[in-house]
Amino acid sequence: xxxxDATRPALIRQFTSLQDYTTCWQEMKAFxxxxxxxxxxxxxxxxxxxxxxxxxxxxxxxxxxxGDIPLVKTxxxxxxxxxxxxxxxxxxxxxxxxxxxxLKKLVNTLEQATIDLLNEYEISASRLxxxxxxxxxxxxxxxxxxxxxxxxxxxxxxxxxxxxxxxYDRIIPCGLSGIKMTDMKTLGAVADPHRIGRQFVQVLxxxxxxNVVYENRSHNI
Numbered sequence: 001x002x003x004x005d006a007t008r009p010a011l012i013r014q015f016t017s018l019q020d021y022t023t024c025w026q027e028m029k030a031f032x033x034x035x036x037x038x039x040x041x042x043x044x045x046x047x048x049x050x051x052x053x054x055x056x057x058x059x060x061x062x063x064x065x066x067g068d069i070p071l072v073k074t075x076x077x078x079x080x081x082x083x084x085x086x087x088x089x090x091x092x093x094x095x096x097x098x099x100x101x102x103l104k105k106l107v108n109t110l111e112q113a114t115i116d117l118l119n120e121y122e123i124s125a126s127r128l129x130x131x132x133x134x135x136x137x138x139x140x141x142x143x144x145x146x147x148x149x150x151x152x153x154x155x156x157x158x159x160x161x162x163x164x165x166x167x168y169d170r171i172i173p174c175g176l177s178g179i180k181m182t183d184m185k186t187l188g189a190v191a192d193p194h195r196i197g198r199q200f201v202q203v204l205x206x207x208x209x210x211n212v213v214y215e216n217r218s219h220n221i
Contacts, residue, residue: 045197048083076145076155079175086163139182
């Protein structure tokens, strides 16, 4: 556990309908700009409508053909990736100063929480040096891209649960040539994205010392 204050609050917003990427991004930025030292951290759990996103390290050569799927240039770290139904997205509005950690430690914690969760489904996962995310053998199953402003994070992690993986063939995911994407279903796990999101938060909250409160939402952000 990073923070030994077990009463540290975090609000978990879980959305049951598909969310528009750009709307979520703008709301995350607005939340981060408006928050104060007294604002509780928030974690958003959701699935996106189909979208490709480019991080600040954008490389046009990593995009083959987006076709009818929109492409959004965003301000997170990393390169190009894909979001779509069946992938749980975990957005992290966290105050690193209050947590007492840096960005590298947070990324390490996110990776380990994902590895621990996948292990519960008998999926053996690991890290790759200098390539943030989580991998199963030679395939990537989870991606991480964050932004930090005034010591606070937004954006977050995506974990492939049960999705159509074919859009990844239109890009070089995260700039990793030769690395294919996979999901939990392909690896033999029967799992629901909403359930996986809650399980992930339980694992992560234990590591970060959060006392979480859930808020379920059936509508858009």
